[in-house]
Amino acid sequence: MRPALARSCRGLAFVVPPAVHGGAEARNASERFWGCPVVTVHDSEEATDWVRERLALQQEGSL
Known part of the structure; x- marks a missing residue:
């Protein structure tokens, strides 16, 4: 699964x-x-923000 x-x-x-x-x-x-x-966070809003940031960076090619 991990690969x-x-x-x-x-x-x-x-x-x-x-x-x-x-x-x-x-x-x-x-x-x-x-x-x-x-990332380990304490609430779902913070997790959602992190995911959105990661996806935006991916779309602009920064990742």
Whole structure:
């Protein structure tokens, strides 16, 4: 699954409650595991904003 995901994935956004230990600190390990950019945020609006930004950068060729 991961090789195919790494080829087609533009990024993964995980929404984790603030009380969960290790949230954003695990980001670098997550990127190595999934093979694409990963962000851990505390609410779905922040995740949606990050995804939209990634897609816009892709469309303009910045990624």
